[in-house]
Amino acid sequence: MFAAERRQLILEMVRANGAVSLRELARVVQTSEVTVRRDVRALEAEGLLDRRHGGAVLPGGFTRETGFPQKSHMATAEKTAIADLAAGLVEEGEAIVVGAGTTTQELARRLARVPGLTVVTNSLLVAQALAHANRVEVVMTGGTLRGSNYALVGSGAEQSLQGLRVSRAFLSGSGLTAERGLSTSNMLSASVDRALVQAAAEVVVLADHTKLGTDTMFQTVPTDVMTRLVTDKPPPQDDRAGTELQALADQGVQITVAGMTPAGAAEAPGPVQGSGGRGSGGEKGQGRRDVPMPGQRRNIPPGGGGSQPSQLRSAPALPEQSPVGNRVADLAPRRR
Incomplete structure (x- = not known):
C-alpha cells in the first residue's frame, strides 16, 4: 500500500x-x-x-465522543495502573458512587474484593463487574439506556440520585484541563455525572495522561470541586500533560501518579512527606517515593543534601493494597 x-x-x-x-x-x-x-x-x-x-x-480542541469499542482499546495499561491505585482508596464498609467509563469499569473489577462495600452507579458495565461479588451491594440508578457507553442517563437517573450521600465519587471523562476541570462530549452523560458529584463528600477523577489538556463540550467536575486526580505518568516528551498536572496541583488538587517501574530503573531519592489538600484525611501513611513529572526539576540544595523536594510532595499515602511494582507520586502546589 x-x-x-x-x-x-x-x-x-x-x-x-x-x-x-x-x-x-x-x-x-x-x-x-x-x-x-x-x-x-x-x-x-x-x-x-x-x-x-x-x-x-x-x-x-473539542473532540467528539469516542465509542466504547475504541475506548476499550486505548491506553489499556495506563487504565489498569490507575484502577489498581484508585482501588486502594476504598475502605471496607464504604458507600461510594462510580460513574460510567472504561477506566471506572477497570476500577469496579478490583472493588469486588472489598467487603461490605455499597456501590451506586449508572453504568451497566460497572454493575456487571460487581454482579458476582457476594460482599458488595450494587445500587443502580433509573434512567434511559445510552447504548454507546452502556450507561443510564436522563431525568430518571438524576432523580434517583436526589437525597443520596456517599463518601466518595469516582468519575472519568473525555478530557481534563486545569481551566475547566473534567468534561465529556455528551450532554446527557454530563448531567448525570454532575448529579453523582453532588452526592459525594469527595470527588476522585480517574484520567489517563492522554486526556490531559483535552477539552470537550460539557463540563462535569470543575477543578475547584475535584479532591484528587489519579493518573499515569506522561511520557517525557509530553510537555502539555506535565504542565497541566502542575496547573491542577497549583489549584489544590491532590494528584497521584501511577506508572509501571521499568526493570532496573532507579528509584527517586528519599521518602516524601505528606501535604494537605482538599479532602486529604483518611488514608494511612506509608513510605513512598516521589517521581518527577515531565519538565519539572527537583530543588536540591548545594552539596546534594537529603532535604525534601519542594515541588513534589506526597499527599497521604494509599493503603497497603496498592499494587507492588507501581511507583506513586503525589504532586503538590509549588511554594511561592
Whole structure:
C-alpha cells in the first residue's frame, strides 16, 4: 500500500470513530506502528487530525465522543495502573458512587474484593463487574439506556440520585484541563455525572495522561470541586500533560501518579512527606517515593543534601493494597 493510500485510510478511520489507537491503525493498514506514527504526524501537519499519545483524534480542541469499542482499546495499561491505585482508596464498609467509563469499569473489577462495600452507579458495565461479588451491594440508578457507553442517563437517573450521600465519587471523562476541570462530549452523560458529584463528600477523577489538556463540550467536575486526580505518568516528551498536572496541583488538587517501574530503573531519592489538600484525611501513611513529572526539576540544595523536594510532595499515602511494582507520586502546589 502506498503512503497516500495508507494516510487516506487512516483519515477515514479517525473521521468514522473520532479517535483510533496507533495499534489499531497499524493492524488495519497492515504496517508497523512506526510507519503509522509517521503518517499521523504528516496528517497532523496538514491539519487533518490531531495526535495523541498512542493514537489520533479528530482535529480541534473539542473532540467528539469516542465509542466504547475504541475506548476499550486505548491506553489499556495506563487504565489498569490507575484502577489498581484508585482501588486502594476504598475502605471496607464504604458507600461510594462510580460513574460510567472504561477506566471506572477497570476500577469496579478490583472493588469486588472489598467487603461490605455499597456501590451506586449508572453504568451497566460497572454493575456487571460487581454482579458476582457476594460482599458488595450494587445500587443502580433509573434512567434511559445510552447504548454507546452502556450507561443510564436522563431525568430518571438524576432523580434517583436526589437525597443520596456517599463518601466518595469516582468519575472519568473525555478530557481534563486545569481551566475547566473534567468534561465529556455528551450532554446527557454530563448531567448525570454532575448529579453523582453532588452526592459525594469527595470527588476522585480517574484520567489517563492522554486526556490531559483535552477539552470537550460539557463540563462535569470543575477543578475547584475535584479532591484528587489519579493518573499515569506522561511520557517525557509530553510537555502539555506535565504542565497541566502542575496547573491542577497549583489549584489544590491532590494528584497521584501511577506508572509501571521499568526493570532496573532507579528509584527517586528519599521518602516524601505528606501535604494537605482538599479532602486529604483518611488514608494511612506509608513510605513512598516521589517521581518527577515531565519538565519539572527537583530543588536540591548545594552539596546534594537529603532535604525534601519542594515541588513534589506526597499527599497521604494509599493503603497497603496498592499494587507492588507501581511507583506513586503525589504532586503538590509549588511554594511561592
